[in-house]
Amino acid sequence: MPNTRQDDINPNVWIGLTFPLGRNEGVGFFNQSKTLREQAKSNLQNLLLTIPGERVSQPEFGSSLHHVLFEQMDSDLKSSIEESINEAVEMWLPYVNITDVDVTFDTANPNLANVAIEFSTTLTPDAFDELTLNFEGGNL
Numbered sequence: 001m002p003n004t005r006q007d008d009i010n011p012n013v014w015i016g017l018t019f020p021l022g023r024n025e026g027v028g029f030f031n032q033s034k035t036l037r038e039q040a041k042s043n044l045q046n047l048l049l050t051i052p053g054e055r056v057s058q059p060e061f062g063s064s065l066h067h068v069l070f071e072q073m074d075s076d077l078k079s080s081i082e083e084s085i086n087e088a089v090e091m092w093l094p095y096v097n098i099t100d101v102d103v104t105f106d107t108a109n110p111n112l113a114n115v116a117i118e119f120s121t122t123l124t125p126d127a128f129d130e131l132t133l134n135f136e137g138g139n140l
Contacts, residue, residue: 018042037129040096040121044131047092048085048117063088069113069135078103081115095122112136 016039018032033039050062064084071077082101089096099118106112113135120128 016042036095036121036123037127040093040119041129041131043093044089044096044117044119045133047088048131048133061092065115066135069115073105073110085115085117096120097122097125099128109136 016033018030018038033042047061048063048065051066052062052064053059055061065081065088068077068080068084071080081103085101086098089098097120099120100116101118102116104114104116106114115133115135117131117133118128119131120126
C-alpha cells in the first residue's frame with residue numbers, strides 16, 4: 001500500500017497533474033506536482049473554479065463561488081464567499097484545512113474581487129500555503 005508521507009519526500013515520485021494543464025518538456029507530457037501541498041493547491045484551484053454541472057460524469061463537482069461572487073454586493077457577501085469555499089472543500093477535498101479566507105474588492109475597479117485562501121493539508125498541518133484567485137467582471 002502506498003505511503004503518502006514517503007511519496008511526498010521522494011524526488012522520483014510525482015503526485016499528480018497541476019492545473020492549468022500545460023506541456024512539460026521534462027518528465028511526462030503534462031506539468032506535474034512533486035508534493036502533496038503542491039497538488040492540494042492545484043486541486044483547490046480546480047475545485048473552486050469549476051461550476052457545478054460543468055464537469056462531465058461528476059455534475060455535482062465544483063463550488064458555487066463563481067455564482068456568489070457575482071451577486072449583489074452587500075454586507076453578507078464576504079461570509080457567503082467563505083461559506084461557498086468551505087462547503088466545497090469539506091465535500092471534495094477533506095484533506096485540505098482552510099485556515100483563512102481574505103476577500104478584498106478594488107475600490108478603483110468595482111468589478112474586481114480578490115480571494116486569498118490560506119490552507120494546509122492533514123499530512124502537514126503546520127505548513128501553510130496560499131492560493132489567490134482574481135475575478136474581474138466575470139473573467140478569471
